[in-house]
């Protein structure tokens with residue numbers, strides 16, 4: 001088992017560790033040379049990232065650079081073909097696992113475009129999701145966390161987040177505004193407390209109240225046990241949640257890594273500087289919707 005995960009079996013490895021060591025161990029999500037194609041077209045071309053529990057990372061990059069692709073691949077969307085590379089959580093290769101098994105290892109993805117599930121109420125959805133994560137061996141229809149316990153927990157989280165209790169009785173994502181979808185994500189994060197949350201934000205469509213709610217709630221939720229990768233163009237989200245690391249992706253490659261000041265610079269100046277520092281990568285950018293506004297961008301090869 002250990003060998004399969006690429007861990008050499010030193011004789012000392014199986015010695016019982018003391019409790020303190022285990023409690024202080026940080027889980028690590030490691031992405032190595034990840035290459036992904038969609039419909040035969042290479043999208044991610046060797047992405048490396050290492051995220052430790054408790055860290056805040058910002059992932060930024062122009063439209064079409066592969067940010068959402070990375071998020072979907074991490075969660076196990078079947079559309080994406082992994083052509084090379086590895087993604088592990090604490091040495092376990094997650095690329096071979098179903099999405100629910102990944103969730104049990106502590107991974108959470110907030111979708112950029114969440115689906116509507118007619119007939120399922122917010123509270124029911126959350127009760128099932130939490131039961132699945134906390135009680136991995138449960139069979140369908142069994143082992144749901146007790147209603148009373150669940151209600152209490154839900155109420156306390158919703159109070160903490162300043163959410164209207166009626167929200168839990170709404171049907172999941174049905175007629176939700178952009179801001180309400182974000183509230184739903186935050187509530188899921190608060191209830192599930194994943195080790196690694198990937199938040200793929202829409203570039204627009206959120207009013208400033210919604211952005212403030214997400215930003216402030218996130219800052220309250222993030223702690224030593226939760227890492228967050230924020231895919232965003234809203235600097236406000238990062239203002240309250242200052243990233244230790246900022247990564248810039250261009251045409252499927254991470255071309256720059258920095259701290260919060262890099263996120264600030266990109267927000268201020270856009271990606272022209274990044275493109276000019278990496279002309280050979282910028283030349284690989286696809287511009288299917290090239291418009292006169294983009295005429296100043298470096299020309300892509302035909």
Ligand code: ADP
Pocket residue numbers: 038039043061062063064065066067068069070079286
């Ligand atoms: P970002 O989130 O950075 O804007 P995406 O990951 O959504 O970028 O897209 C990266 C590239 O992958 C784009 O060129 C996009 O057109 C392409 N792509 C994504 N999904 C599909 C798909 N289902 N079929 C074909 N191309 C796709």
Ligand code: MG
Pocket residue numbers: 067068069112200
């Ligand atoms: Mg996207």
